[in-house]
Each structure stands twice: as C-alpha cells, then as structure tokens.
Amino acid sequence: MEKMKKMLTWCITVAMLAVSLCFPLQASALTEGDWEFQLLDGEAMITGYIGKGGDVEIPEQLFGATVTEIEQGIFDYEDKQIITSLKIPGTIKKIPGNFCEGAENLSSVELSEGLEEISYSAFHNTSITKVILPSTLKVIDDWAFEYSLLTSVNLHGGLTKIGNNAFGHTALMEIDLSKLSPDCDLVFAPFGGCSLLTKVKWGRQTVLADHMFDGCSSLSQIILPTTLQTIGHEAFSETNLKEVVIPYGVTKIEGAFIDCPNLKSLYIPDTVTDLSEFVIMETPNCIIYCSSDSHAAKVCKENKISYITDKSVNSLITVLYNDTRISFHTYDQNPELINDRTLVPLRSIFEAMGATVTWDAENRTAIATRKGITVKIKIDANAMDKNGSSIPMDVPAQLINDRTMVPVRVIAEAFGADVEWNGNGRTVLINE
DSSP states (O other): OHHHHHHHHHHHHHHHHHHHHHSOOOOOOEEETTEEEEEETTEEEEEEEOSOOEEEEOOSEETTEEEEEEOTTOSOHHHHHHEEEEEEOTTOOEEOTTSSTTOTTOOEEEEOTTOOEEOTTTTTTOOOOEEOOOTTOOEEOTTSSTTSOOOEEOOOTTOOEEOTTTTTTOOOOEEEOTTSOTTOEEOSOTTTTOTTOOEEEOOSOSEEOTTTTTTOTTOOOOOOOTTOOEEOTTTTTTOOOOEEEOOTTOOEEOSTTTTOTTOOEEEOOTTOOEEOTTTTTTOTTOEEEEOTTSHHHHHHHHHTOOEEEOGGGGOSSEEEETTEEOOOGGGTOOOEEETTEEEEEHHHHHHHTTOEEEEETTTTEEEEEETTEEEEEETTOSEEEETTEEEEOSSOOEEETTEEEEEHHHHHHHTTOEEEEETTTTEEEEEO
16 A cells, blocks of 8 residues: 555656646746846846836846846837837847837937847837947847838947848938948848938948848939949839949949939949849939940940940049039040049030130140139149139149149139039039
C-alpha cells in the first residue's frame, strides 16, 4: 500500500512537472506609478502602461533600478488614442517596433541623448510635427515616422541607417542631407511620397536609393552633388522636375525619371556607362542631351529616345540662368575654375542674358550692351568698364583655346543679376 502511495505521488509530481514545462507560469509584474515592470539583474524593463494618457513621461528609474528596456506592445490601442505627448529618457537605447503606431493624437515626442535605435513603425501614423534626433541615434528603421505629420527633422552625421519609407508620406517641406555620412545606408524610398517637399540640401552622397524621392510631387528643382555615382531605380519618379543636370562622375542611372510629366531636359555626361532604357519611361516630352559618341547616345538610338548632341554635358561646372542650364556646346569651351573664380566664355553669359556683343579686335576688347548698360572687357585687364566706371576683377579676362573667358560673377552682376555658387554641386546660379 505504502509502495502504491509513493508511486502515485511520483506520477503526480512528474505530471505537474510536465504541465509546468508545457505551460510556464506567467511572471507577475511589479507596479510603480503608471508602469508595470520587471527587475532583471538590477535593471528595469517596462512591460505595461496603466496610466491615463495625456503627457506621458517614461521614468529613468523604477524601484531604484535604471530603466533600460521597453517591451514591445506596452501601449494597447486604447492607450495610444489618449497619449498626446511622450518623453523618453536617455537610459533607453532602443525604441521597440510599433511602439506608438497609430497614436493619432500624439503630437510631440522628446528623445534624449543616449538613444541609439528607433525600430520599425515606432511612430507610424501619428500627429508628430517635429522631432529632434539625439546625436547618439544610429538607426531609424523601416516606416519609423511614415504617415506622421512631421514637418522638420535634423539628420546628423551619426546616423548609419535610414530605413524603408522611414520618413515616407510625411509633411516634410525641406530635407537637409548635408550632415549625413556618405556611408549612411539610405535603404529604400526613405522620403517617398513627401508631396510637400520642395527643397533638398545635399551632402556627400554617392548613391541615391531606389524610389528615394518617388512621389515627391512638389519637387521641381534639384542640384545634385558632384560626389554622386549611382542614381537608383525611380529615384525621382512622379516629381515635378523640369530640368536635371547629371553631374560628371555619375556612372549608373536606372529608371530614375519615370512618369515625370514636366521634365523637358536631362543632361547626361560621358561618365555614365550603365543607363537603363527606362530612364525616362512615361516622360514623353523629355529630351536627353549627351555627347555624340557616349553610352547615353547609344541607348537613345537603340530605344528611339529623343536626344540632342551637346558635348558641354562633360563640363565640371554647371551654370544656370534663371534655373535653366546654359549650354557651352557652340562655344567649344567649358567653364574653367581659376584661382577659385569661375571663368566662362564671354558670349555665353551675355547672349543668355539678351545682351548684344561686339568685338574690338584692335583693342582686344569685348563690348556688351543691354538695357542702357554698356560693359567693356579687355583681355588681360584687371578691371572692366561699365558705363564709364571701372569695376575691378579678381581674375582678368583671358584667352583660353581662342575663347575670351571672363569671371562669371562680375559680368552677370554688371547687368544687375544675382549670382550664387553652389559648391556641393559646382553650380553657378544667375538669377534676375
């Protein structure tokens, strides 16, 4: 009998052990204030929220332990609807996926120094309008701020990854990429669908991600950086671009300008040796400008794409007059940079501005007249004459390959134009 009792006890113990292995006991959560949490080796992990919403501040400590982790799903659907602002301490290194996704009334979030990663969809479909990213942040994962109301964001040099549609379909009107490292991984469509975007400030990017600005329908002008090498598939599809100058040095362009109804001119240098035949698909009014023996010309011939020969596409410096590129093809001389001053064929600028140009061979002097202003420029002189007044020039007019070359800034300003230099894109902008 006693033996049977021992056997029964042993069977029950084994059975209970088996049940416990199949159905582990749920660890009970500790509570303090608005939070449920667990203590793990002297650190606290938040596992739940029991507050009433409004302005929510995640604590740095719970029960005397440093809060270092947030479990995924601490906010349920109802919680997300009542949170209006959120402050996250620097003890948290990673914001989990779907953290505040769908928190439609969340309009403000404060991220502290120490944060390193924002996981996928963390602030997707929220009402956040502005966020300051801490300098410690490295990763912004897929869809992190997609469909938020974000109007501005500081992208800094510490970022190593900006994921798929991380800022897609937001209210961003300007994007500053100038501080990003060239090694920062812009995965796929990081800014796709930002329909209010009008301005992009470039840095030292070498690759533009696939669909990078796809659907940015208000984007009408860009000056690409001269560091660029690859332009990805549909990088600028469905934009409002009218003219695009591809910098000398780019080697690969995929179907980057598909469905751009207002694109009229695309300038492609000889350095492009990998060009998709779909580069301007469904962009019927666009003409490609390229040199006669280039890879771009070959692709255009094979695929019956309209093109015009323009050997000045290989210029290392671009000049825009009222946002339109000046071609130097007929002048047989591209701009030159001498002593940090851009020199251009004299006739190119004067004629673009509508001036009448004559040449006084005896005095080696060019004379340009426009709207009551007469400008005289003599070869090798350090000054020019404007209606009888002498205007100094840092670099004198000079002959290069039998072309009269003059400092573009001085002559454009002589006729009242504003002149700017975009060093990142090696572009002179002349505007009246």
